[in-house]
Amino acid sequence: MGFDFLNPVLNRGFVSVSSKELHAHLNGSISNHLLEHIKANSENLNESGNEAFLPVDCSGVLMNVNNHSVEAANVCNGKQSDTRRSLKECWSAFAKIHEVITTPRALYVATVNVIAEFSKENVIYLELRTGPKKVHNIPSKLSYVESVVKGITDAQKRFPILLKLLISIDRKKGEKDAFETVELAATVAAKYPEIVVGIDVSGDPQYGNSIWIVNVMKEARRRGFKISCHLPEIVNPDEAIAFLEFAPERLGHGQFLHPMYGGTAELWELAKQKRIPVEACISSNVASGMAVSVEDHIVKILHQESLPYIICTDDSGVFGTTLSNEYRKLLSVVQLNFQQIQNLCLDAVAYSFATEGEKEYLNKIIQTWWLEADCASQAF
């Protein structure tokens, strides 16, 4: 579309440098390389140190990690680059990852290295989200979250990236579990208020009932959390209306809001009226069959109608993508000039769950980077 002038900028990571990742599921963001590494070393993992991780440096960070790429991921999967994973396949991909992350130590290493990989791509603000699990040798949901927070705290000291955590509610696990998760999130947030800032509602959209999900979101809001809620990834206008009426701070996906993709005129009108920022995850939605193609992704309509959206990866490990790659896909279907891309980055700050002071700081970095990028582009 004549945006070749942006390629050097994208290739040099400028967009991701000035970008934020607001929708990244922790386990879904584990690259194949990292997963293989954890699997291969699982028997040697212990709580006391890193000595079993030969390729890991003293901070628990994998050395020589390749950035994700569709090609790299597909080599590991033995799949073609255009392989589509249906939503069902996604759930089994997550289950396979969960089978590998069996100890607090493995979870810690996964957390640190997922952050390392985002930071290598020059992402400067990352909101990770994950669902607490008492599985395998992880003794409790509290210890699960503590391991993730420890990973975040340690990575925060090492990388130039600001980190936040959203605690995920898995709708498949039902109402009781969801209320308990909010309670647990409140306990951990009291200890780490700068890190644990939000609640994510996700999981298989075929499960759960919108009424209790709305009630859980109300409780989370009452506790002071910001909320990001996945809109159903199957056509379900009634549920989407219930979620829009509640008005979480952000919405995940949103492909089926528009009548062209299975929504209704009423739903689309409500979406336009509410103007809730949508976390657009292009590769994920195309790979899982939610959007037929990049061209048919809802982001194009959101852009045309000047509705707020943020470019995100969703599950960079499972879908073999990066934030820069997602921006490239956006630019293949939406015409944006330099200033508009910068504005997208600044919008992402505004829609983030960072504090006002942190937002100010991030905005300054972005403006500086874009000034440099602008100068660099003049040179090409």
Ligand SMILES: CNc1ncnc2c1ncn2[C@@H]1O[C@H](COP(=O)(O)O)[C@@H](O)[C@H]1O
């Ligand atoms: C494809 N789009 C999606 N839609 C809905 N839920 C998703 C998702 N991608 C990920 N998850 C949710 O995040 C979990 C993996 O990360 P954590 O184990 O929590 O770190 C998945 O099991 C699912 O519940």
